[in-house]
Amino acid sequence: MLSFDPAAYISVQKGAVALAGPIDEAIRRELDAGMRNIAFWGVGGVAYLNMPAARLLQTTSSFPTFVDMGAEVIHTDNVNVGPGTLVVFTSVSGTTKEAIAALEYAKSKGARILTLTGTKGTPLERLADINFFNECADPTSSENYYLQTLLIALSIKRHVDGYADYERVVGELQRLPELLVEVKAGFTPRAKLFAEEIKDEQHHIITGSGNAWYEAWYYAMCILEEMQWIWTRPVQASDFFHGTLELLEKDTSVWILKGEDAARPLAERVERFAKTVSEKVRVFDTKDFSLTGISSDVRGMVSPAVFAAAFERLSVHLEQVRDHKLTLRRYYKKGDF
Secondary structure, three states, rough: OOOOOOHHHHHHHHHHOOOOOHHHHOOOOHHHHHHHOEEEEOOOOOOHHHHHHHHHHHHHHOEEEEEHHHHHHHHHHOOOOOOOOOEEEEEOOOOOOOEEEHHHHHHOOOHHHHEEOOOOOOOOHHHOOEEOOOOOOOOHHHHHHHHHHHHHHHHHHHHOOOOOOOHHHHHHOOHHHHHHHHHHHHHHHHHHHHHEEEOOEEEEEEOOOOOOOHHHHHHHHHHHOOOOOOOOEEEOOOOOOOHHHHHHHOOOEEEEEEEEOHHHHHHHHHHOOOOOOOOOOEEHHHHHHOOOOOOOHHHHHHHHHHHHHHHHHHHHHHHHOOOOOOOOOOOOOOOOO
16 A cells, blocks of 8 residues: 555554553543543644544533634633533644643643643643653544544543443454554555546535544545645535535535444435536445444444545545645744744
8 A cells, every 4th residue: 555554553543542441540530530521622633533522422421521622712711611621632743832822721720631642742741631642643643533532432421421332342442453454455446546536626525424524524624625735615414405505516526424323314415415416426435344343333433533544545645646745835834823
């Protein structure tokens, strides 16, 4: 596979799932000490990697869970955050200035801080009350943080809601690193052909529902826009029929990410309609990957990580056929703005 080291990739993802025990113990201690709610405060694209876990808690747990954009909350505040709150940050670099400012603000309100970092010795590690480090970089970070934040959510469900399937689910997650390599291998032929097909296309509508939406949003903004300078219109499948449908024409590119959680019918609805108008409906479905040994409920939880693993193959092929390095930037981190 192009620009891919399977052993290194597996090492990162095994490092993520190996944190199940330490994360569970940390959450248990925090709850015993009076933790009353949890807040996921993200900055930039990595914020989207927190959201499937946050949404899982918001929809299946009684534990109060809040989500804020780190750069905004220091201006607007959130009255629910204070003593008894655990604020979670994820970061590859650990140096993002907006994240540092938000972390310091959360501490000033009396909250405790848990950070998940991919680089050693950074401010987000030093300033945290709890830090979990697993070395990673952009090509491996999405799955890494989807899995780590999922482990946080599962631990809360275990200790707050009596989630009886915790051990089974975590056991299945331990198998995922090698399975994600199979996902990459299986998707590579399509990724190569699709990159060639769209290399000169400049506009795409990208949609998904449930937790797949967050990967659609992330890939549109952080990869196609930031790393390839391609215009996108990410839209949640629930909102597709409240505006975006009017943009469709015969040659409109529509990407539909179909995950396996309870919101899948919303993506299927978009697919049915879009195919009546556009000849460029591109459907990506996690059901196309075998994921041997992963139960249906767990498949629904890990759909974002599966898409992330597959789309990374698309990214490297886009980089090649468009002669546009994924690391190339015009403005990002090139000025004080």
